[in-house]
Amino acid sequence: RKEVEQDPGPFNVPEGATVAFNCTYSNSASQSFFWYRQDCRKEPKLLMSVYSSGNEDGRFTAQLNRASQYISLLIRDSKLSDSATYLCVVIGLSGTYKYIFGTGTRLKVLA
């Protein structure tokens, strides 16, 4: 089983739609969680951290479910510019800074 798993997609959604991605992780001791965005043939960039209490940044909401070992990303009112691959990232153990990346979920927002 992979340490971090994501549905590769693609998710094709119309502009204005709400879309959600999940990511599961296998190590119950994992401490820190993030969503990165990667545009085609570009480097990844941090989108948001994921906190236990959930957090929101504009149209983006991230949630963590430790009991079921998954994190989620919700995008409301999708824009064409949201089209990208969204990477789930987990730091395995407290005190380490080794990042485990999922393979990413591809999102296409259609006009």
Place this chain on the structure above:
Amino acid sequence: GAGVSQSPSNKVTEKGKDVELRCDPISGHTALYWYRQRLGQGLEFLIYFQGNSAPDKSGLPSDRFSAERTGESVSTLTIQRTQQEDSAVYLCASRVDFSSYEQYFGPGTRLTVT
């Protein structure tokens, strides 16, 4: 300020040759990471440097791969006797220190082994 830079941006090499990839992290960043990303795949951790501590080499796929970092500055990733399966984008990232988890990525080096 300047971000993470990598060179070369593209490298085509023949199977069996050695290659050296360079990463210049953001000035003052104590942590530096190397990742490999094959076409259509996620990022694969290779190695992590933190200050003067011994690097975490647990992701290096074989002894053909090695990396060095001089202090808290430039790093080089060396691949000896390249194989076709080494073809990928090699990404470098830096992080300021233990106060932040945010990594800043360079644009990557696209390596093609023919």
